[in-house]
Amino acid sequence: MKLHDDDADLRQKQRAFIENLYDKNYRDLLAYALLFLSEADAEEAVQNLFLDACRPGKIELLMQHPKPEAWLGQGIKFSISKIKRSKQQFARLVQYVPPYGDPDGGTRGIEAIADERPPDIDVDTLYEDLALHKDFQLVKRYAVDGKSTREIAQEDGVSLATCRKRLARARERLRKIMKTEK
Amino acid sequence: MKNIEEKEQQNNNYSRFDTMDTEVLADLLKADFDAPPTEQMAADEALYIAHLIAERKGMQHKDLTAAKEEFFAQYYPLKDERDVLYEDEEKPAAGVIKLSRLRRWAGAVAAMFLVMICGSVTAFALGYDPFGFKAMWNDDVFWFENENVAEEMQNLVLPYADVENLLPKWVPARYEVYEDALTDEYDDHIDAYVVYANTESAEEDILHVGILYWPNGTTHYYKDSKEVVVYTLNDTDFYIMFDKDWTNVVWHNGRAEYYIMGRITEKEAKKMIKSIYE
Numbered sequence: 217m218k219l220h221d222d223d224a225d226l227r228q229k230q231r232a233f234i235e236n237l238y239d240k241n242y243r244d245l246l247a248y249a250l251l252f253l254s255e256a257d258a259e260e261a262v263q264n265l266f267l268d269a270c271r272p273g274k275i276e277l278l279m280q281h282p283k284p285e286a287w288l289g290q291g292i293k294f295s296i297s298k299i300k301r302s303k304q305q306f307a308r309l310v311q312y313v314p315p316y317g318d319p320d321g322g323t324r325g326i327e328a329i330a331d332e333r334p335p336d337i338d339v340d341t342l343y344e345d346l347a348l349h350k351d352f353q354l355v356k357r358y359a360v361d362g363k364s365t366r367e368i369a370q371e372d373g374v375s376l377a378t379c380r381k382r383l384a385r386a387r388e389r390l391r392k393i394m395k396t397e398k
Numbered sequence: 399m400k401n402i403e404e405k406e407q408q409n410n411n412y413s414r415f416d417t418m419d420t421e422v423l424a425d426l427l428k429a430d431f432d433a434p435p436t437e438q439m440a441a442d443e444a445l446y447i448a449h450l451i452a453e454r455k456g457m458q459h460k461d462l463t464a465a466k467e468e469f470f471a472q473y474y475p476l477k478d479e480r481d482v483l484y485e486d487e488e489k490p491a492a493g494v495i496k497l498s499r500l501r502r503w504a505g506a507v508a509a510m511f512l513v514m515i516c517g518s519v520t521a522f523a524l525g526y527d528p529f530g531f532k533a534m535w536n537d538d539v540f541w542f543e544n545e546n547v548a549e550e551m552q553n554l555v556l557p558y559a560d561v562e563n564l565l566p567k568w569v570p571a572r573y574e575v576y577e578d579a580l581t582d583e584y585d586d587h588i589d590a591y592v593v594y595a596n597t598e599s600a601e602e603d604i605l606h607v608g609i610l611y612w613p614n615g616t617t618h619y620y621k622d623s624k625e626v627v628v629y630t631l632n633d634t635d636f637y638i639m640f641d642k643d644w645t646n647v648v649w650h651n652g653r654a655e656y657y658i659m660g661r662i663t664e665k666e667a668k669k670m671i672k673s674i675y676e
Binding site for chain 1: 424427428431438440441442444445446448449451452457460462465466468469470472473474475476477478479482483484
């Protein structure tokens with residue numbers, strides 16, 4: 217019983233610490249992130265940063281840190297880079313070069329694929345086999361339409377965790393498709 | 399009270415930004431973001447500028463209370479879960495980082511160093527530092543072995559590493575900067591380095607000077623059977639090793655691994671080391 221009380225007390229202290237940091241730094245961190253990201257992504261970068269700060273092992277050390285604000289100031293750069301990199305990575309997956317369909321020889325976003333592909337390519341099979349269209353649409357919303365995972369989660373009525381898992385799974389399936397197509 | 403005083407002091411220090419044009423300040427932050435870690439401004443300085451810009455532009459941010467509620471309702475519950483979205487499944491496996499860079503400098507640099515997780519090898523050990531990094535080597539490779547160092551502790555101290563003062567300020571005259579301050583950031587490690595090219599050589603001759611921060615990784619450096627030279631300066635052990643005509647210098651400051659790699663002599667290596675403290 218004592219152990220449970222101690223745990224609860226610790227969690228409460230950690231939460232209070234994060235809340236205090238949040239109150240003091242959220243606005244400046246967001247102002248900084250907005251210089252590099254869209255509003256939705258900038259908000260997500262800051263939320264991700266505080267999430268990282270709360271992770272087991274990190275929070276304990278951060279609470280003992282002489283200047284946790286400086287850690288946040290440095291961390292926001294990593295958080296911004298992480299989102300940028302992730303968006304780029306996903307954007308690459310929703311671009312596709314039709315084998316001999318695009319007269320300009322360029323790449324097209326996913327919405328153009330069905331119309332652009334020549335009739336002798338069996339698009340249906342491709343879609344059916346790997347739920348391509350569904351994954352494409354999810355990835356497109358994240359990487360091309362610039363929505364944050366929180367926005368997508370909200371639109372789809374699922375938790376943030378579910379949304380992120382779906383995106384990660386879609387990424388894997390699309391990667392397999394890309395490898396097959398190559 | 400102390401916080402207020404600190405804040406006032408900070409504001410006084412950064413008041414020089416107050417008279418600067420908003421666009422200039424924004425450009426300054428963007429340039430700083432892309433700058434190598436050693437040249438970036440202090441975090442609170444960058445945040446001060448961001449605050450100034452937001453104030454001038456009258457940015458209406460999301461309500462703090464709403465943002466905080468959203469954080470605790472949606473993000474906070476993920477703290478114990480694996481970061482599936484941002485952990486790139488296709489990230490280079492342990493050991494690939496150096497090899498991928500080697501591809502960029504194919505040929506000449508290829509013999510410099512190797513990253514891999516070795517099986518058991520008979521190793522010599524020398525030096526033990528309070529941060530728990532033991533220098534180890536055998537006949538073929540050299541590496542720092544991480545002993546009981548808390549990864550999280552390193553994560554925390556990294557931003558405060560005095561990196562600017564921990565890299566050589568002198569390089570042999572035949573080398574000129576070829577690629578200035580590249581930073582490869584991965585989920586589990588960061589590699590920041592400068593590439594110098596020998597301007598007097600018709601063949602590709604590259605000198606690398608860099609910092610590797612990889613809490614759970616081990617970098618193995620190629621070496622030949624020549625004895626590793628331990629050069630101690632300012633309480634830091636610099637390990638100088640050779641691989642035919644290549645020289646690798648590796649040291650640890652308790653936070654990150656530093657390296658110099660190229661076709662330099664032992665004498666030049668020592669001069670570079672001395673220049674760190676000039």
